[in-house]
Amino acid sequence: MGLDALLLSRLQFAFTIGWHIVFPSFTIGLASYLAVLEGLWLKTGREAFKTLYLFWVKVFALSFGMGVVSGVVMSYEFGANWSVFAVRTGPVLGPLLAFEVLTAFFLEASFLGIMLFGWKKVGRGLHFTATCLVAGGTLVSAFWIIAANSWMQYPTGFTIDDHGRFIATDWLQVIFSPTFPVRFVHMVLAAYLSTSLVVGAASAWALLKNRRQPESKIALRMAIGMFAVVAPLQLLVGDASGKLAAELQPAKIAAVEGFWDTRAHQAFHIVAWPDRKTQKNDWEISVPELGSWLIKGEAAAKVTGLGAFAPADQPPAAVVFWSFRIMAGLGVAMIGLGLWGVWLWWRGGPERSTAYLWCAVLMGPAGFCAVIAGWTTAEVGRQPYVVFGALRTRDAVSPILAGEVSTSLIAFLIVYGLVFSVGALYILRLIALGPAAAEPETPPGLRAPGSPLALTSDQEALP
Secondary structure (H helix, E strand, O other): OOOOHHHHHHHHHHHHHHHHHHHHHHHHHHHHHHHHHHHHHHHHOOHHHHHHHHHHHHHHHHHHHHHHHHHHHHHHHHHHOOHHHHHHHHHHHHHHHHHHHHHHHHHHHHHHHHHHHOOOOOOHHHHHHHHHHHHHHHHHHHHHHHHHHHHHHOOOOEEEOOOOOEEEOOHHHHHOOOOHHHHHHHHHHHHHHHHHHHHHHHHHHHHHHOOOOHHHHHHHHHHHHHHHHHHHHHHHHHHHHHHHHHHHOHHHHHHHHOOOOOEEOOOEEEEEEEEOOOOEEEEEEEEOOHHHHHHHOOOOOEEOOHHHOOHHHOOOHHHHHHHHHHHHHHHHHHHHHHHHHHHHHHHOOHHHOHHHHHHHHHOOOHHHHHHHHHHHHHHHHOOOEEEOOOEEHHHOOOOOOHHHHHHHHHHHHHHHHHHHHHHHHHHHHHHHHOHHHOOOOOOHHHOOOOOHHHOOOOOOOOO
């Protein structure tokens, strides 16, 4: 493909959203984790939970700020690169994005200050409430964003007026489109997995330096408990999402599985190289009949292949095929890490295994890689439509020149490469310091009931 304005605009948006999605995925899970830590501290009085909270809240603040900045940029891209899309879908998507700002962002912004700076200024109940509301705000934000994207994946509850604009006729159908429930759960679980893997990696790194570090022992066990439960659950939710997509977006699933012919007894291609030009896989390693069973529940079921669609209506098969396998492969690795961790926990403690600690460190970024790979599968698999079946991507781009887009793309590459790389490296450096970097002093008004610190203000309580 030539580097025309359409392709450059797609590359630019993919680049910016690829950076952006990492931060919300992290802050959604981290906000809930902070609420759990503070709740456990207030419930048990163990200072280890408070130390972990004070440590991770700094990481949350930085990640939240970077997520906001990277998200604002995309709003300008809608107007600059995708003005036709903005005009035609604005009557539907505009209110959904406005609801996200009015409900989620305002909720987060209102209580974020209390959460970050209110330790010595408000009571423990109000501070815990603020933390919970910020955590709830991140989930509400995910609700509206996934609702908007799910409508683009399979639009319902709308009509198109004489000017080509999408007009909502049933807002409940718009918000709760058929793919929304399972996609929302899938995204939230992905955020929790991403956060637990980062917490696990940070804790493992601290334990590699000091095996007796108490806060990191607790955090590692909490992380293991999370991805030991959520990773298998995510596999089930992902399977349900795939089966639904097979009914509503058969071309996407055909690309995911590398199916070209429509037939029963489809094989499952473990690895392959789909070739859009020849309309077949150049090579493949397959398991006979397993593909039909995975998609339809029985080997004799007929599954639609990409050959049933005109080449102009087919998504880029190779990109979708491999991005899905990256996501699925990392998911299997997460399940293995969780089961291994539970076994070591039962045997006396995962911190005793150097091999496990190093594997946990290496798996730290796996959640983010899986999120980006999954998002690529969903978005590229929807092509050539930006609103599935109703608006083609080529008809949604602004009337701009390739040179103009290339200039802004280069500028984004440079600015993002500098600003966000430095920010990400600073966050990693802060994480590497470990919970010992947390503030040790507990304000008198926030001492948990039953805590040893409630008896004296000049002694530190052991966990």
